[in-house]
Amino acid sequence: MMSAVRSATCTVRRFVLTGVATIELLLIVKFFILCLYCATRGLNSTQAFNQETNFQQDFNGDGFIGQSTTLPSITLAVAPSSVTEDGTTNLVYTFTRTGSTTSALTANYTVGGTATNGTDYASIPTSVTFAAGSSTATVTVDPTPDTTVESDETVILTLASGTGYTVGTPNAATGTITDDDSTVTSQLSI
Template identity: 40%
Template sequence: IIDDDDEEPEPPVEPGTVGFAVTNTDVDEGGTATVTVERIGGTDGDVTVDYATSNGTADSDDYTSASDTLAFGDGETSKTFEVDTTQDTRVEADETVDLTLSNPTGGATIGDGDATLTITDDDEEEPEPPAEPGTLGFSAQDYPVQEGEAATITVTRTGGSDGSVSLTYATDDPTARAARAAAADGYTPTTGTLTFADGVTSRTFTVQTTDDDVDEPDETIALSLSDATGGATLDDAGATVTIVDDDPAVTDPGDDTDPVDGGDGADPVDGGGGTDGGASGGGSDDGTPANPAASALPDTGGPNLGLPVLGAALLLAGAALTVGRRRRDA
């Protein structure tokens, strides 16, 4: 018997090739990605490989960086590691994290050593709030102003200020004003447009009043708003301007002048003093009456009827003389 002493050669060691099982992995924002590294083409012996993450379009706020070493025992074909992502409320595009393998040992080589982890954003964009152009109206119901000054009228925008809006303002009908012009109305009729830009909440216009020297009651001017645009609405669209009169009241000083006695309080009939009673008058030192007409009147001893009666009698007498002359001349 011949013994065969030839031995079979040992097969070559095949530690294999390590690489990412999938080169593109997705994970929802806030979730944890499980990344698989596989060993193919051989599993002989112990091998290791390093892994690491790095920023792609994602930054450090979007995930927790990870790096370590994966160790494959003899015969092992798969290892995993995890990458934690961060939840936020930002509406943003999907973002990426780069994954790499390096430094294989045990005779292993690296196959697919690069991969991408995509973080899928799960935040929904908030719907645009509806535009709120607001409501336009007078800031007050009445605007007092001193006669001759300009009244400043404020129009406000409330309940929203989105976009550009406008309105028309006016004083009352100029025709109506013209009809009252003779009564010393004192203001200049006006109309115009107020425009509120986006975000603007207040605008003003003026009404000029006219000073005069007529004492009169306070007067009012009607104001109105109309024709709102830009989606705005109107409220408190009517108001007044009150013109406060500044002229002093005219008072009658009274007239105590007597048309008969000339205003000095002396009685022309009795020539002055009027202290003797009756109509006889005071007279002079020689006993001659100061007023012959007065001496012709009988002294009744009663109360003095005063100048009104005597004056009327004298006027009638004068009128009779005038008529007589005209007839004689005719």
């Protein structure tokens, strides 16, 4: 490893920074940095050279040059599955990722169902972010109390595709907001 580093630093001194030499110098400096990087990963100078001449890079930001890594898979669940609209309990949608958890990750989802986002419950976004090192992230649906007699309403979150993850199974979860208002019947007697 050290011979590759020494030859890289010696070679740098021979170049004049004009024209093609500038490009060659940049490649040598990049190789030198790659050698240091590979040394921290336990790779020798030959492996570092092979990676550099193959022009492999860390395209997905996982810290590995030239190695294919499996993207995390994300699934979705809700608990409890039903709450009353005027109650203190909320629908909690839990997104779970399997695989690498080293980096923060944002997952996209769509919001559907018969309940209206921002009207029947407090407004929620259409993405959730996993903290670095965390395998779960949650979205809380807080029903809006009202006195309107109506049917029970559903809130359906469905995972959407995005960058840096795959959509697993189950990919959707349905929660129900149960109406707790009742019809008042009055009788008039004469």
